Amino acid sequence: MNILVVDDEIYARKALIKQVTELLGSRPCELYEAQDAETARLLLSRIPFDLVLTDICMPGQTGLDLVEYMVSNQMAAQAVLVSGYAEFDYAKRAMELGVREYLLKPIEQEKLRRIVTDAVNRSEQARDENLTQNLKRLVRGDTTAELPFAAAAYRLVLLQASKDITPSLYRSICTECRGKGLRLAYAVDPLNATRIILLLDDEQSPLDFLGTRLANLHLIAGASLPFQDASGAAEAFRQAQSAIGGCIANAFCRLFVYQEPRKLMFTENELALFSEYLEKNTARARTYKEKLLERLVLDGSEY
Incomplete structure (x- = not known):
């Protein structure tokens, strides 16, 4: 301002x-x-x-x-x-x-106070609207949109509530984050009104703070992997969407960080045979699955 x-x-x-x-x-x-x-x-x-x-x-x-x-x-x-x-x-x-x-x-001090306060509020509202529009463009894949602040690495987080998020709720969340010194930009997800998109400076370890606050706010969150520039924002948004799906599937998890899919550990023939057993004979399918897992353990693979 x-x-x-x-x-x-x-x-x-x-x-x-x-x-x-x-x-x-x-x-x-x-x-x-x-x-x-x-x-x-x-x-x-x-x-x-x-x-x-x-x-x-x-x-x-x-x-x-x-x-x-x-x-x-x-x-x-x-x-x-x-x-x-x-x-x-x-x-x-x-x-x-x-x-x-x-x-x-x-x-008169009180009149001046009102004028200055109104000017501050208008400035902050204009700034937030500009950040919101930029963030929406970034997650849609518009690499010409500017990142709202400079950082070595960013992380994108989706916060989801059980009902539509009111402006006052997401403002209070973001105000609390800023009060802790976290740099961020935020916007309501254009595809889902129950979600907030947060862009955070990953070097400030923002997930540590968010993780402790989500339970009290009755929110869940999905976080992307870190990314470095505007070209990674759309992929980070996809990762956060995927992560929040994992959070919904696990009732005890409030914050889920996206994980890269693991390399395929079974051959196509093994998977096809397992599918066939699963359709015709579940007991045989179970036995076959145990043999496949035993083979992975002997090979030293993780599953």
Whole structure:
């Protein structure tokens, strides 16, 4: 998230930056400042801002001129005007430009808190929507979609609930994961509304944390093998789907990690003969199976 504070008076500018910083707390945000509208325009042309807090009366171009520039260039940032005067003409022009927030100096802390909180929420929602769309493209095999974060290895996990997952439930799950420092992107499975797709940084050992939380949340999960880039996402999704099938088949397993199919241990003739016995004589089929398994043990094979 990016916030720009514009004011020609350095003490007023620094005081507002301090207020905003305190309101943000530990939430990640880049704060920028400009002493005039011209500098602000330069920053706006280079950086995608979420919120712009600008004084009205400044030498040269005014804060209203700056907002007009933002409107004419269709910038998504919310503009908030700051002034020491409750001038009707200013308010009227601001409304014409689509400005919905007007702060009078000295700035009321609670009103500023609401403005900053709303901006943070909008920024996070936009970020999550972008990550969701990218993740859906990746699992469909679109290798032009960008991975949402850089990692040496990724792992894809499908979480499944017994009923449709509500947005609040998957947000709470992801918030808890992020609270543990896990990097992730998430989306509702486009093929199954009861599932969440999680893309995780495998170097952070995310399965250890998920495994301890699934029982309390009444969820099951299927995890892929690690993969390195966007080209492996679609295959990882298939692996996670296969893994969650194994989890469903085992009532005592909450988290199932995909395993590569083992190499065929029997010849085609042996399998055909076993199938024939199975159809005609189950006792003979059972005896034949025991002989095949005995042969595998003698050969030192695993089964």
